[in-house]
Amino acid sequence: MGRLFWKFFLFIWLLQLAGVGGVSLLFWLERQQAEAQWRAQMARSGPPPEPLPPFDFARAPPPGFAGEHSPAPDHFPRPPPELRHGPRLPLIPLLTALLVSLASAFGLAWYFAKPIRQLRRAFDAAADGDLAVRIGAGMGGRRDELADLGRDFDRMTERLAVLVDGQKKLLHDVSHEMRSPLARLQAAIGLARQQPARMEDSLARIEREGERMNLLVGELLTLSRLEAGVSGVLENVEMGELLDDIVEDARFEGAARQVAVDFLAGEMPEIRANAELLHRAIENIVRNALRYSPDGGTVRIEAGRQGNCFRLAVSDHGPGVAEDELAAIFTPFFRGGGQSGGGGYGLGLAIAKRVVAAVNGKIQAKNADAGHGLIVEIELPV
Amino acid sequence: MNSSLRILLVDDDVELAGMLRDYLIQEGFAATAVYDGEAGVREALSGHYAIVVLDVMMPRISGIEALRRIRAASSVPVLMLTAKGDDMDRIVGLELGADDYVPKPCLPRELAARLRAILRRTQQLGETTGGAPLVIGALNVLPEQRRVEWAGAPVDLTSTEFNLLEILARNAGRPVSKSDLSEQALGRPLARFDRSIDVHLSSIRHKLGCLADGRSCIQTVYRQGYQLIRE
Numbered sequence: 113m114g115r116l117f118w119k120f121f122l123f124i125w126l127l128q129l130a131g132v133g134g135v136s137l138l139f140w141l142e143r144q145q146a147e148a149q150w151r152a153q154m155a156r157s158g159p160p161p162e163p164l165p166p167f168d169f170a171r172a173p174p175p176g177f178a179g180e181h182s183p184a185p186d187h188f189p190r191p192p193p194e195l196r197h198g199p200r201l202p203l204i205p206l207l208t209a210l211l212v213s214l215a216s217a218f219g220l221a222w223y224f225a226k227p228i229r230q231l232r233r234a235f236d237a238a239a240d241g242d243l244a245v246r247i248g249a250g251m252g253g254r255r256d257e258l259a260d261l262g263r264d265f266d267r268m269t270e271r272l273a274v275l276v277d278g279q280k281k282l283l284h285d286v287s288h289e290m291r292s293p294l295a296r297l298q299a300a301i302g303l304a305r306q307q308p309a310r311m312e313d314s315l316a317r318i319e320r321e322g323e324r325m326n327l328l329v330g331e332l333l334t335l336s337r338l339e340a341g342v343s344g345v346l347e348n349v350e351m352g353e354l355l356d357d358i359v360e361d362a363r364f365e366g367a368a369r370q371v372a373v374d375f376l377a378g379e380m381p382e383i384r385a386n387a388e389l390l391h392r393a394i395e396n397i398v399r400n401a402l403r404y405s406p407d408g409g410t411v412r413i414e415a416g417r418q419g420n421c422f423r424l425a426v427s428d429h430g431p432g433v434a435e436d437e438l439a440a441i442f443t444p445f446f447r448g449g450g451q452s453g454g455g456g457y458g459l460g461l462a463i464a465k466r467v468v469a470a471v472n473g474k475i476q477a478k479n480a481d482a483g484h485g486l487i488v489e490i491e492l493p494v
Numbered sequence: 495m496n497s498s499l500r501i502l503l504v505d506d507d508v509e510l511a512g513m514l515r516d517y518l519i520q521e522g523f524a525a526t527a528v529y530d531g532e533a534g535v536r537e538a539l540s541g542h543y544a545i546v547v548l549d550v551m552m553p554r555i556s557g558i559e560a561l562r563r564i565r566a567a568s569s570v571p572v573l574m575l576t577a578k579g580d581d582m583d584r585i586v587g588l589e590l591g592a593d594d595y596v597p598k599p600c601l602p603r604e605l606a607a608r609l610r611a612i613l614r615r616t617q618q619l620g621e622t623t624g625g626a627p628l629v630i631g632a633l634n635v636l637p638e639q640r641r642v643e644w645a646g647a648p649v650d651l652t653s654t655e656f657n658l659l660e661i662l663a664r665n666a667g668r669p670v671s672k673s674d675l676s677e678q679a680l681g682r683p684l685a686r687f688d689r690s691i692d693v694h695l696s697s698i699r700h701k702l703g704c705l706a707d708g709r710s711c712i713q714t715v716y717r718q719g720y721q722l723i724r725e
Binding site: 288291292294295296297298299300301302303305306307317 | 520
């Protein structure tokens with residue numbers, strides 16, 4: 113029983129006592145008056161009239177005491193004839209009233225205080241880091257604001273647990289991901305010590321690994337900014353210009369492995385977004401397609417306005433992705449069942465997804481109908 | 495090149511495996527690298543290699559699964575590359591019969607030293623310490639053949655487990671400290687919080703039978719180490 117319970121209890125009980133007392137006083141005064149009148153009348157007229165019938169407790173509860181909480185001893189029974197002068201305290205009804213109001217105050221206070229106590233325990237547990245705590249069941253069949261509060265709490269802990277788990281996983285993945293370039297760095301240093309003749313080669317490797325770690329950290333920062341809801345300055349982005357740029361870069365990059373880039377451009381609208389982030393998102397998707405394309409393959413980019421949205425589809429002829437992993441390729445550090453595609457960290461598509469979501473767009477991946485290949489589609493509102 | 499120095503590197507990081515291979519070749523080993531678990535298992539079971547270096551984090555078949563498949567058919571020494579701080583992988587690996595582990599990232603020098611230690615003790619321990627069979631109760635240790643029998647039946651031990659048991663057998667009736675076991679059987683000083691020796695001994699206990707009174711023949715001696723009971 114906490115303080116709140118006792119506060120409720122005392123408050124309700126005192127209120128009831130006051131009510132009972134007040135009503136009793138009223139009745140007593142009325143009775144006094146009636147008796148005074150009766151005496152006066154008797155003094156004027158000769159023979160005394162029939163005495164007032166004794167009050168019937170059971171039949172006529174006074175108004176205001178009809179509830180179950182207080183069948184109160186709200187009036188004085190008419191004193192027996194021999195004691196009619198000088199009214200006396202009706203002990204038994206008063207005692208009953210006291211007990212009943214005590215019980216009802218206790219019950220009410222408990223009814224309010226119990227769910228609050230439950231909530232407090234749950235908050236305590238959550239504060240100590242236990243996000244598995246739920247109160248829904250403890251509320252029983254209650255349907256009121258307190259039960260709603262409990263449900264809201266459950267929703268909150270559920271969401272928090274998912275977020276915290278996500279962050280934990282990300283941290284774990286990041287430390288694992290940092291390990292590969294570090295391991296290569298150490299191997300390169302070992303080689304440099306062992307074979308000073310190949311120092312230049314080893315230094316180039318060390319430089320490359322350093323650059324990779326730098327890139328990884330940069331991508332992580334972008335991702336965490338996007339997750340924090342920082343999506344940069346919005347401007348009207350000319351999609352035609354943006355895509356020409358990306359396609360040109362992709363053609364240059366693909367040329368080394370004879371990967372062709374087909375660009376089918378439709379009507380190019382302007383889109384309100386952060387140009388740099390949108391550029392990076394689409395570039396990531398195209399790069400990903402290039403990376404998984406076989407030598408001499410083709411990456412196909414289709415883009416254009418459709419109704420009131422802008423649609424972009426990038427397809428490759430790579431190995432595709434298992435159907436049950438299609439949604440997962442947008443999570444950070446996801447690697448398909450195969451080997452790492454080389455160079456990438458598995459953050460590109462995760463960044464793309466968040467950029468697209470930031471401008472209320474949609475992104476999805478599917479396998480090509482005919483044979484191999486992955487298609488990544490973006491829809492952006494114009 | 496000396497076939498006893500043939501090393502199989504299994505790591506999905508092509509570049510890293512290439513560099514380690516270069517380094518080890520320069521150090522006088524005959525190193526070969528393969529880049530996924532399946533090829534690793536196939537090569538390891540070919541019998542061409544004196545030792546296998548196995549990365550735990552690999553796509554498709556993890557190092558742990560590869561180790562399980564290798565141990566199902568062979569007792570070739572296996573050195574695991576485990577992520578630092580990932581104690582679960584380490585313990586599971588040792589339980590599955592890995593001979594030792596090196597945390598990754600590691601300096602290639604450290605890897606080479608660890609490989610030498612394992613190779614030295616698997617190839618020379620029996621010769622240098624004398625080959626007479628050691629008989630302790632139902633246990634029969636045959637150092638020349640690197641074999642162990644319990645009540646006449648052969649026991650299948652990995653080479654690290656054999657080394658540990660041989661040391662305990664040579665000191666039967668006396669406790670041997672964990673740091674001595676580590677120095678002599680693993681060829682390296684005992685690291686703080688290192689549970690390798692305990693894990694290895696626990697799997698030896700499982701493989702050997704019990705004494706007549708139901709106790710294990712290897713007893714933990716509080717704060718002193720382990721002791722093989724002489725009967």
